[in-house]
Structure formats: structure tokens, C-alpha cells
Amino acid sequence: MNEEMRLVRLTEDYVFKSFDCGEKDLNEFLLFDSKDYLKRLVSVTYIIETDERIVAFFSVSNDRVSIADSDKATWRKIKKLFPHTKHRSDYPAVKIGRLGVDIHYKGQHIGSDILSFLKRLFVTNNRTGCVFITVDALRNAVPFYMNNGFLLLDKSFAEDESKDTCPLYYDLFQLIH
Numbered sequence: 001m002n003e004e005m006r007l008v009r010l011t012e013d014y015v016f017k018s019f020d021c022g023e024k025d026l027n028e029f030l031l032f033d034s035k036d037y038l039k040r041l042v043s044v045t046y047i048i049e050t051d052e053r054i055v056a057f058f059s060v061s062n063d064r065v066s067i068a069d070s071d072k073a074t075w076r077k078i079k080k081l082f083p084h085t086k087h088r089s090d091y092p093a094v095k096i097g098r099l100g101v102d103i104h105y106k107g108q109h110i111g112s113d114i115l116s117f118l119k120r121l122f123v124t125n126n127r128t129g130c131v132f133i134t135v136d137a138l139r140n141a142v143p144f145y146m147n148n149g150f151l152l153l154d155k156s157f158a159e160d161e162s163k164d165t166c167p168l169y170y171d172l173f174q175l176i177h
């Protein structure tokens with residue numbers, strides 16, 4: 001991110017500027033749905049903008065990582081992250097519901113900067129417990145998340161090409177230990 005760019009939290013009176021991340025569904029979510037989701041407390045959207053256009057946006061909601069979302073081997077791995085007395089069938093998480101970088105700004109590490117920002121945000125003065133960041137990544141974005149330390153939650157999705165998205169998780173505990 002450079003000095004011209006600023007991060008703003010979407011408000012109901014925000015005036016949208018030009019934006020195209022190359023994924024129609026994501027563009028339309030920002031333009032037509034993000035304010036309703038905000039109003040109904042379903043997700044909060046953050047925008048990185050310049051005076052002229054929107055550079056990127058992301059939306060986050062509360063989530064959980066549960067035994068039902070994971071393949072058996074991954075769940076065993078997740079359980080090992082916690083002492084035996086803290087084993088549960090789910091753990092608190094925050095979900096990246098949507099994330100898009102404008103096509104003019106791709107490949108400039110803005111997406112990675114957003115992930116670093118989120119990782120820090122949820123381990124700094126956190127108001128609630130949150131162990132993981134989750135995302136149902138579009139198939140072509142899976143390498144982007146894996147480059148940023150995310151792991152597959154259910155390997156069967158990665159192997160099944162009929163699935164459009166693939167669940168991944170990031171363990172926030174590694175940032176503080």
C-alpha cells in the first residue's frame with residue numbers, strides 16, 4: 001500500500017467509486033449487497049481507496065472451525081494445536097467472506113498486506129476469542145492464500161474440481177508464539 005491509499009470502514013452513506021477485481025460476483029457484492037450486510041450485522045466491509053477509485057475491499061464475519069468442516073487428518077492436526085484439556089469440537093474464527101483487489105493493482109502485494117493486517121487485527125487487544133482466520137477461497141485464489149500461510153481445511157475440496165471454492169484456515173496463535 002502506498003501513501004495515497006487509505007483504509008476506511010464501509011458506512012451506509014459511503015459513495016462507491018470505480019472498482020473491478022475481475023470477478024463479477026465480488027464486484028456486485030460490494031456495490032449492491034455490502035451495505036445491507038452491514039446494516040443487518042452480517043458482515044463488516046473495509047475499503048482501501050485513493051481519491052479516484054477503490055483499490056481493494058474485504059468483508060469479515062464471525063465464524064468457527066468445526067470438526068464437520070474438516071477432513072479427519074486435518075482435524076487431528078488442529079487438535080494437536082491445543083492442550084488436551086482444551087479439546088473441543090469447534091474453535092472460534094473470523095471469516096474473510098469476500099476479498100478483491102482491483103485489476104489495476106494486482107500483483108503489488110496489496111492482497112497480502114490485507115491478510116497481514118487482518119492477522120494483526122485479531123491478535124491485538126482482541127475483544128473476543130478468535131483462534132483462526134477462515135476463507136472459502138475461489139479455486140484460482142487458493143495459491144494466493146497458501147502463499148500467505150493458509151492451510152487446506154478439507155483436502156477433498158482441493159481434489160474435487162466440481163467445487164468452486166475451497167475452505168482454508170490460518171492459525172493466529174503462531175503470530176504470538
Ligand SMILES: CC(C)(COP(=O)(O)OP(=O)(O)OC[C@H]1O[C@@H](n2cnc3c(N)ncnc32)[C@H](O)[C@@H]1OP(=O)(O)O)[C@@H](O)C(=O)NCCC(=O)NCCS
Pocket residue numbers: 021022023026098099100101102105106107108109110111112113135136137138140141143144145147
Ligand atoms: C486473489 C487476489 C486477492 C490477490 O491479490 P493481489 O494483491 O494481486 O495478490 P499479492 O500481490 O498479494 O500476491 C501474493 C502472492 O500470491 C501470488 N498470487 C496472487 N494471486 C494468485 C493466483 N491467482 N494464482 C497464483 N498465485 C497468485 C502472487 O504471485 C504473490 O506471490 P509472490 O509473493 O511469490 O510474489 C486478487 O488477485 C483478486 O482480487 N482476485 C480476484 C478476486 C478473488 O479471487 N478473490 C479471492 C476470493 S476468495
